[in-house]
Amino acid sequence: MLKYSDLKQLLKKHQLRVTDCRLDVLSLFQASEHALTSRFLEHELTAYDRVTLYRTLNSFIESGLLHKIPDDSGMARYGVCDHHCDSEEHRHDHLHFKCDACGHVDCLSSYHVPKVQIPGFLIKEANMILNGLCQSCNS
Numbered sequence: 001m002l003k004y005s006d007l008k009q010l011l012k013k014h015q016l017r018v019t020d021c022r023l024d025v026l027s028l029f030q031a032s033e034h035a036l037t038s039r040f041l042e043h044e045l046t047a048y049d050r051v052t053l054y055r056t057l058n059s060f061i062e063s064g065l066l067h068k069i070p071d072d073s074g075m076a077r078y079g080v081c082d083h084h085c086d087s088e089e090h091r092h093d094h095l096h097f098k099c100d101a102c103g104h105v106d107c108l109s110s111y112h113v114p115k116v117q118i119p120g121f122l123i124k125e126a127n128m129i130l131n132g133l134c135q136s137c138n139s
């Protein structure tokens, strides 16, 4: 787990001012193996109101620290970006996995969405969510 000084460093690297809320949100993400929902953050970080948390999440998305994971349940989930993401470029061609048993959503960073070319179409983004049983539920 990252120390506060590392978290501060990470915020600075992404041109974000250091605030308590940003540090707390970032440390929850760094400590979690799974994608987190805004509801989870609201539950864990009761010291901040909803608006502050949303602003914090948005600033992280804009600056390349987090990405939003599409989910058919309508609950917004956020995953930690790879180190190559920044405000200029976000690349998320990795797969996501949703476990039917524990409900966790994970970024499968080393597995990529297969490239598809369709004549006449300009494809800007591809998302793929797999579901089934995650490693711990399957063992």
Ligand SMILES: [Zn+2]
Binding pocket: 064, 065, 066, 067, 081, 082, 085, 086, 089, 090, 091, 092
């Ligand atoms: Zn990203």
Ligand SMILES: [Zn+2]
Binding pocket: 099, 100, 101, 102, 103, 104, 133, 134, 135, 136, 137, 138
């Ligand atoms: Zn599971």
Ligand SMILES: [Zn+2]
Binding pocket: 067, 069, 079, 080, 092, 094, 095, 096, 106, 107, 108
């Ligand atoms: Zn992801």
